[in-house]
Amino acid sequence: MELKESLHQHPSQPRSKNEKQAMVNRLKRIEGQVRGIQKMIEEDRYCVDVLVQISAINAALNKVGFSVTERHIKHCVSDAILSGDGEETIEELMDVMKQFSK
Amino acid sequence: MELKESLHQHPSQPRSKNEKQAMVNRLKRIEGQVRGIQKMIEEDRYCVDVLVQISAINAALNKVGFSVTERHIKHCVSDAILSGDGEETIEELMDVMKQFSK
Amino acid sequence: MELKESLHQHPSQPRSKNEKQAMVNRLKRIEGQVRGIQKMIEEDRYCVDVLVQISAINAALNKVGFSVTERHIKHCVSDAILSGDGEETIEELMDVMKQFSK
Amino acid sequence: MELKESLHQHPSQPRSKNEKQAMVNRLKRIEGQVRGIQKMIEEDRYCVDVLVQISAINAALNKVGFSVTERHIKHCVSDAILSGDGEETIEELMDVMKQFSK
Numbered sequence: 001m002e003l004k005e006s007l008h009q010h011p012s013q014p015r016s017k018n019e020k021q022a023m024v025n026r027l028k029r030i031e032g033q034v035r036g037i038q039k040m041i042e043e044d045r046y047c048v049d050v051l052v053q054i055s056a057i058n059a060a061l062n063k064v065g066f067s068v069t070e071r072h073i074k075h076c077v078s079d080a081i082l083s084g085d086g087e088e089t090i091e092e093l094m095d096v097m098k099q100f101s102k
Numbered sequence: 103m104e105l106k107e108s109l110h111q112h113p114s115q116p117r118s119k120n121e122k123q124a125m126v127n128r129l130k131r132i133e134g135q136v137r138g139i140q141k142m143i144e145e146d147r148y149c150v151d152v153l154v155q156i157s158a159i160n161a162a163l164n165k166v167g168f169s170v171t172e173r174h175i176k177h178c179v180s181d182a183i184l185s186g187d188g189e190e191t192i193e194e195l196m197d198v199m200k201q202f203s204k
Numbered sequence: 205m206e207l208k209e210s211l212h213q214h215p216s217q218p219r220s221k222n223e224k225q226a227m228v229n230r231l232k233r234i235e236g237q238v239r240g241i242q243k244m245i246e247e248d249r250y251c252v253d254v255l256v257q258i259s260a261i262n263a264a265l266n267k268v269g270f271s272v273t274e275r276h277i278k279h280c281v282s283d284a285i286l287s288g289d290g291e292e293t294i295e296e297l298m299d300v301m302k303q304f305s306k
Numbered sequence: 307m308e309l310k311e312s313l314h315q316h317p318s319q320p321r322s323k324n325e326k327q328a329m330v331n332r333l334k335r336i337e338g339q340v341r342g343i344q345k346m347i348e349e350d351r352y353c354v355d356v357l358v359q360i361s362a363i364n365a366a367l368n369k370v371g372f373s374v375t376e377r378h379i380k381h382c383v384s385d386a387i388l389s390g391d392g393e394e395t396i397e398e399l400m401d402v403m404k405q406f407s408k
Contacts, residue, residue, distance in 0.1 A: 006150045014146040027140045034133045037166075041125045044116040047174035048108045051198045054167045058160060059204065062305065064139075065156045070298050072149035073281075078290055081282045090282075094274050096153045101266065101305065102161065102408055164407065172400050176393070179379075183387045189380070196376050203368065203407065204306055210354045218350040228344045235340045241370075242333045248320040251378035252312040255402045258371045262364060263408065268343075269360045276353035300357045306365065 006092065011072070012079040026064055033057045065100060069093075108194065113174070114181040128166055135159045167202060171195075210296065215276070216283040230268055237261045269304060273297075312398065317378070318385040332370055339363045371406060375399075 015023070034057060040050050073093065080089035117125065136159060142152050175195065182191035219227070238261060244254050277297065284293035321329065340363060346356050379399065386395035 006148050006154075008148045010146050011149050015143070020143055023143045024140045027136055027143070031133055031136045031140075034129055034136060038126045038129045038133075041117070041122055041129070044112050046108050046110045047113050047170050047178060048194055048198050050170050051167060051174075051202060052108075054163055054170070055198070055202045055204070058163055058202075061156055061160055061163075065153060066298060066302060066305075068149050068152050068156070069301070070294065072153070073294050073297070074291070076149060077277075078285045078294075081285045086282055087278070090274065090277050092150055093277070094270060096150050096157070097273070097301070098270060100153065100157045100160075101270075102157070168400060168404060171403070172396065175383075175396050175399070180387045180392055180396075183384045188384055192376065192379050192384075195379070196372060199375070199403070200372060210352050210358075212352045214350050215353050219347070224347055227347050231340055231344045231347070235337055235344075238333055238337045238340060242330050242337075245321070245326055245329050245333070248316050250312050250314045251317050251374050251382060252398055252402050254374050255371060255378075255406065256312075258367055258374070259402070259406045259408070262367055262371075262406075265360055265364055265367075269357060269364075272353050272356050272360070276357075280353060296354055300354050300361070304357065304361045304364075306361070 008076065011076055013075040015071075023064070023067075026060070030057055030060050030064070033060065069097075110178065113178055115177040117173075125166070125169075128162070132159055132162050132166070135162070171199075171202075212280065215280055217279040219275075227268070227271075230264070234261055234264050234268070237264070273301075314382065317382055319381040321377075329370070329373075332366070336363055336366050336370070339366070375403075 033053065037050060037053050037057075040053065077086065077089050077093055080086045135155065139152060139155050139159075142155065179188065179191050179195055182188045237257065241254060241257050241261075244257065281290065281293050281297055284290045339359065343356060343359050343363075346359065383392065383395050383399055386392045
């Protein structure tokens with residue numbers, strides 16, 4: 001399912017500096033977890049332990065995804081609804097939710 | 103659901119050098135994608151574009167997970183079945199599959 | 205994660221008769237598919253064929269879920285945002301999206 | 307991803323009468339839950355309550371799927387491995403696991 005070109009370049013209300021730093025820190029931890037798996041593969045660690053780590057990263061990424069989604073609905077989608085053209089933004093949101101659920 | 107201590111330290115048949123390098127390269131690409139999302143957050147990129155990238159990483163991680171799972175079944179699980187104690191290894195596999203599906 | 209008591213008893217804008225019938229027909233087909241699996245179990249059909257049917261039902265249910273979600277956002281969530289109390293309704297939506305993704 | 311024609315018609319070791327009845331009963335409960343959602347739609351119940359029910363059915367179906375998968379690995383896959391032609395059966399298992407994860 002190809003996602004249409006997104007409607008905007010930027011969120012209607014950019015994150016504060018602290019919000020940004022908190023999100024970047026979460027992503028840096030995930031980056032470190034991915035490096036950790038590389039090491040497990042190099043050290044021939046047991047497959048089940050590798051799989052447990054992969055599912056931990058998936059869970060961490062899903063949390064980041066949900067927090068981006070919540071912020072998107074509270075700002076971009078809400079602003080579009082308040083300015084009378086929510087339909088397209090809601091359909092864009094549904095497209096990305098369907099992609100996320102795969 | 104807490105996963106029991108895994109039954110082994112190492113896969114019954116370690117990966118070849120090439121297999122390892124191919125897997126580490128895939129993980130390095132995923133690491134790069136995670137860094138890419140950090141940049142998108144810093145540049146206040148549109149939330150939907152960030153979400154599309156997160157779901158792309160999830161998809162790439164799932165592929166790595168399936169290839170580790172397939173290798174695990176073809177080696178560790180098969181060897182355990184052939185040596186007559188497959189029951190525990192199969193239950194360990196089911197536990198991690200359930201964790202993965204969350 | 206326990207979902208809080210939902211905020212409302214009824215959608216802000218009930219479905220038309222046709223909309224209702226279309227949705228009930230989809231659910232009746234899913235009901236028939238579930239009965240089909242009972243038959244497969246009774247006839248000792250091959251496990252992989254049973255699993256393929258179960259994942260087809262999951263896919264059909266997910267489609268119903270997405271269409272209920274889209275309608276919910278276009279009506280109940282949008283109406284709450286327009287009347288100035290979108291925050292709680294958005295958080296309720298996020299809770300159910302997280303439950304759905306398990 | 308089209309699943310290849312499954313390798314067998316029947317499980318290598320059919321379920322006992324009790325096993326079958328327990329599985330059919332679980333599926334009958336799921337069937338009842340699907341009918342319950344039809345009623346919620348007809349009664350214009352709040353969308354979030356409908357979504358909670360759909361995710362409950364998904365969870366029940368996933369449990370049935372895991373129990374069919376576990377039985378399949380313990381019998382059909384194990385028997386194929388023990389008779390020296392596990393490769394194809396494992397690949398068939400991986401195909402259906404990938405389909406399930408969508």
